[in-house]
Each structure stands twice: as C-alpha cells, then as structure tokens.
Amino acid sequence: VFGEVKDGDPVHVSFYQGGVRRFDGIDTGLDSLLDFPLFYPARRAFGEGGSVREVAQALSKDYLYTNPGLLVTLVGGHDDGRFMSEKGASVAGAKLAHTFILTTRGVPQLYYGDEIGMTGPDEPTTRRDFPGGFPGDARDAFTRAGRTPEEQELFDYVRRVVHLHTELEPLRRGALKDLYVADQQYAYGRTTARSSVIVVINNDSKAVGFEFSVAEANLKDGTRLEDHLETLRGEMRVERGRVSVTMPARSAAVLVPRGTFPSGVELEKDGPRGRGGVKTF
Template sequence: RRFWRDWTGAIKREYPNFANLGELYDGNPAMTAFFQGGAKRFDGVDSGFDTVFDFPLMYPIRKAFANGDDLRELPKMLAHDYMYPNPDLLVTFLGLHDMQRFMSEPNASAKGLMLAQTFLMTTRGVPMLYYGDEIGMTGANDPDNRRDFPGGWREDSRDAFTEKGRTIEENQIFNHVKNLTRIRRELEPLRGGKLVNLLSDAQQQYAFARVSKQNSVIVVFNNAKQPATIEFPVDSLNLQNAALVDKMNVSSDLTVENGKMKVTVAGRSASIFTTK
C-alpha cells in the first residue's frame, strides 16, 4: 500500500485530474475496502486510489441472476458499505477480461442477464459494462472471454453494431441496456441517491429505493420464474397516496396506500417505479 500511495501521488502531481481505478481480485469487502483511497487505515496509509472494482458485489450478483441463488445475499453484501471510504464510487460490474462471461455461467439466460443489468444500473456505485455484454456474448475463461466483438471490419461475417446484424435475442438485450441507460440518465436518484432497502428478507424478491432530495425511485426484482405479488412499507419515503409509474413497463401503475406498496411483478423481471 505504501508503493501505491507513492505511485498514485506521483501520478496526481503530474496529472491532477487523472482518475485511477484499482483492481483487487477478491470477494472479501474488508480486503477491497482496504485499498480504496480516501482514508488512512491502521498502517497510516491512504492508498490514493480514487476507487476500486466492486468484486465483492459482483459474485452475489452472478450467483443470484445467473444461477437463481438467494437474492438476500445482495443486501447482505451491501450492508458492508460502511467499510468503504466512499461506496458510491465503487465500480460495479458483471464481468471483465479476467473471468468467464456472465452468459457462460452454467445456468445463465438472457432474462437473468437483463435482471443483472437492471440491478447494475440501479444500485449504488458507478456501473461498468464489459464490451459484448450489451448483446449477451458468451466466453469462457481467458482468452475466450476476449474474443472480438462481431462486426466493424469488412471481413466479418456479420455486424452486431447494427440492428439487422444482431439476432432477435441480442437485440432484446441491447435495447434493454439502451433503455436502462436512458432511465439512469433521466432519474437523478439512480445516479447519486441513498440506497434504502424496502424488502430484503425474501428469497427471490428484492426491493430498494434510491432516495435524493428531489425524488425517490423504487426498484423491485422478481427472480422467480412465476409472477409474484409483494407488499412492503414505503412510509419513510413520504409517498402516501402517490401515483407511481413503472419506467420498465413491466408492472401496472399503482398508488401508495396506508404507507404500503403492493405490486405484482412478472417472473424474472424488474420494475423501476417513480412518481408520475
């Protein structure tokens, strides 16, 4: 860490606006937090890294949405955010060049990938998309996970940069990511609001809010194959009698009543609610 303190310090002196990102390939939040800059630890050293990859959150994301594991592991991991100097700067991701792609997980599916992408674009942190995940590319461990994106050269058999060059499923995933980036841009709480868990004790459903001074956004996940009707309190969000609309067009519009929100979400889907 002293080496990295000196290295990041030297870089910043030459390039004050240079942003550096650290990679600690470890699922332990205590280890990862130890290397995010912004605080001196027991050794009196601040690493100087502006931020680090959020490997600890990536693992339960994959397990939940690729393999259908327990969604409760997501809020459990987020509960460790107190360890980080600035959890909102953590770079969240589904995969990168050092591991097999999400779609090469044994039980991965397009619906699971889109759920994971929805979580990535709505939870706290700075989301990173690894090239090819926007069309659901597969890829085993290195170097198969680094294969070329299809298209861009005359010799390529197809051009996935274009709609007609993508398959039906690839276009579905691509348009989903495009819609998510638009929603994230439009809804300020998704970029900087406080994360508040609303329903975190169900095995295959999860709901949280992103809350800012201007507004609140409620995100609801149903990881089960069948539709689920869930109810949870939202009285802390000051939304009594508020009319909410789903920006994902998955669930029907609804009204908050008696400080509670009751919603039916289709199987393997997610809804993003905001006030009309």
C-alpha cells in the same frame, strides 16, 4: 482513479479505498475499486438463480468503505468469464443483472458485448472481438440487421435501463435504502432530497405478489407510481405507507412518481444503420 483488488471479501477490498490512513499509515489515494464483493453474489443470483438476499447482504457491508457510491459495479469481465457463460445464465437473468448494476449505488461498468449476450467461459474467449466493425467481418452486430432476435431483445432492454440511469437523478446520486428483502425478491429505493425511485426485482421462476413499506423512500400516501420499464401496467399508489406489486417471473420494475420528467435526455430511435443512442439537449 479506480483499482482492482480481486477479492470477494469487503474487509479486504475496502482497505484499499483512499480517503483514510489505515493501520500502516498509508492512504492509497484510490478514489474507487472494482466491487468484487458485490460482483460474485450478483453473478450467483442472476446468473445461476441463487438468492438475491446474498446481494443485499453484500451491500449491507457498505459501511466499511470510505465512499461506496464510487465503487465500480459490474457483472461481466475478462477474468471470470462472461455473464452468459455462467451455468444457468439466460437472457432473463442478464436483464436482471444489468438492471441491478444500473440502478444500485456505484458507478456501473458494462463489459463490451454483454449488451448482446456474448459468451466466453474463460481466457482468451472472454476477449473475443465484438462481431462487426471491420471490413470482411461475417456480420456487424453494431447494427440491428447484424443482431439475432435474442441479441436484439437484450440490447434493447439494456439500452432502456442505461437511458433510465441517465434520465433519473436518484439512480445516479441517490442514497440506497433497502425496502424489501426476501430469498428471490428485492426492492430498494434510491432517494435524493428532491425525488425518489423504487426498484423492484423478482428473481423467481414464477410470478410473485408482495407489498412493502416505502417510508424510507420518502413517498407520501397517495403518490402515484409508474413503471418506467413497463413491466407493470397502469399506476400503483402509495397507501398507508406501503406499495403492493405483482411481479412476473424473473422481471424488474423501476417505479417513478408520476410527474417526474426527464432531465434533458431522450432515447433516439434507430436510424438507417440501427445504432440508436442517447441524446442530450
């Protein structure tokens, strides 16, 4: 069960997560809460082009929660306007925002329609029907044929990151370790006892090269890494405990040690109706 405390201050929000009795002697019993203290800086960073350092700073307050791994992460909803209605929002920013919530700690929540970039600055526009699904609708965005090229681009990307979240155990259960934090660049590891994944985000409007230590991600020298988002081509190697990357403008990479195989999940190709999906076997 999760609750909603619409406040950007983690001191206030964490008070309501269950598992401990606060000064008033009450344990709320709530397993989780909507992570608004992370929502707001993520929207500013990826929607408006603000600093990703603010995102990392929000996560540094995780010690306030009884279980930050159960917090519901989000970048869209009906209360604050859709992501694509944020001033300065773009498809590139939406890709980064969804990459972030699907690879950081917590339980990701995607607001319907954000996967195709629906707009709506406020109530009631944020609650407009998803296009399609009923007789007489002008178009059916549940199918490839009913999506615009821009909608399809975002849809394909979000589906790919959802697939990685399903496929790679560290993205669901791994400890979160900051590896590199700058004004517009952020790299973090998700680490379990068995494996690690590194996520790299460049929120800048230009390409940037940088390197960072992967010691906290438990990756040994010589480990070969592949980008499962295919932003970076070829292999990267861990050398002297560090990884060097050159990231294109407003892009993300999910670096996985070579030989890390899918955990029984594959991405289905679009069928005649263009629906696609994730298949477990």
